[in-house]
Amino acid sequence: MRALDFRLTGIGPGKSLAEQLRTRRLKQSMTIGALTKRTGLSPTTIRSVELGGGSVASILKILNALAPKAKRRAPERAYWGQGDKDDRDSRFTPPDFMESIYASFGKIDLDPCAHPSSPVAASKKYILANGDDGLRDAWSGKFVYVNPPFSDQLNWLRRAHEQWRLGNVATIACLVPARTDSTWFHETLRADADIYFLQGRLRFLDLRGNTQPTPFSLMVVIFGATKEQKEKFAAAVPGFWMDRA
Numbered sequence: 001m002r003a004l005d006f007r008l009t010g011i012g013p014g015k016s017l018a019e020q021l022r023t024r025r026l027k028q029s030m031t032i033g034a035l036t037k038r039t040g041l042s043p044t045t046i047r048s049v050e051l052g053g054g055s056v057a058s059i060l061k062i063l064n065a066l067a068p069k070a071k072r073r074a075p076e077r078a079y080w081g082q083g084d085k086d087d088r089d090s091r092f093t094p095p096d097f098m099e100s101i102y103a104s105f106g107k108i109d110l111d112p113c114a115h116p117s118s119p120v121a122a123s124k125k126y127i128l129a130n131g132d133d134g135l136r137d138a139w140s141g142k143f144v145y146v147n148p149p150f151s152d153q154l155n156w157l158r159r160a161h162e163q164w165r166l167g168n169v170a171t172i173a174c175l176v177p178a179r180t181d182s183t184w185f186h187e188t189l190r191a192d193a194d195i196y197f198l199q200g201r202l203r204f205l206d207l208r209g210n211t212q213p214t215p216f217s218l219m220v221v222i223f224g225a226t227k228e229q230k231e232k233f234a235a236a237v238p239g240f241w242m243d244r245a
């Protein structure tokens with residue numbers, strides 16, 4: 001299971017499937033004898049499964065009895081790693097999250113890394129396929145929303161920081177993986193940005209219209225947010241604002 005990144009949801013806590021099954025049985029106050037009757041397995045087999053042994057067939061019988069709704073957890077990493085670079089970068093912000101962005105910060109003047117299939121509504125969009133380059137072309141407006149390509153996060157954050165410092169844009173919100181280890185995060189972002197850590201993960205859309213939660217935690221890095229915008233955002237999206245340096 002580990003080699004195939006095969007994990008199940010809907011069973012309950014535990015570091016391994018064996019531990020999950022044992023915890024689930026105990027939580028249901030079911031004795032090994034009772035489970036024997038439900039599954040037709042011998043007590044020895046059940047004990048063996050709970051110690052990490054047993055065959056796939058016996059595990060399935062126990063799963064059916066204890067957690068019939070258990071199912072395979074989406075192999076997220078494999079999914080995010082699929083396709084060529086362009087395909088992997090084409091992950092679109094979900095519409096319900098965008099509603100919270102519009103409601104908190106107002107309409108978006110520019111999406112500098114837009115995509116024709118993305119649900120993000122912006123007055124102006126820079127689209128790679130049209131020859132635009134959001135890392136080079138001018139940014140302007142009151143509010144810019146950035147969900148940058150995952151392959152080039154830091155450059156986009158640096159560009160957003162620069163455009164805000166130059167006064168080209170009043171407020172810039174960047175939705176990015178919660179990576180907090182760089183010196184730049186500690187020395188620059190921590191001082192200049194408001195950072196909101198999301199509780200839970202968003203389900204991004206891909207080019208085929210499928211959705212999957214990100215395999216990493218997310219944060220929103222905002223340059224130039226007002227107190228009112230921050231309050232509205234915190235009321236709409238589960239998470240918390242990091243204290244300013």
Ligand SMILES: C[S@@+](CC[C@H](N)C(=O)[O-])C[C@H]1O[C@@H](n2cnc3c(N)ncnc32)[C@H](O)[C@@H]1O
Pocket residue numbers: 089090091092093111112113114115118119120126127128132133134135146147148149150
């Ligand atoms: C993670 S997607 C986000 C799309 C959209 N902003 C959204 O939030 O739904 C990042 C997009 O940036 C585009 N992109 C990559 N490099 C770019 C560049 N230099 N200029 C403009 N867009 C770029 C990719 O084509 C990709 O569609």
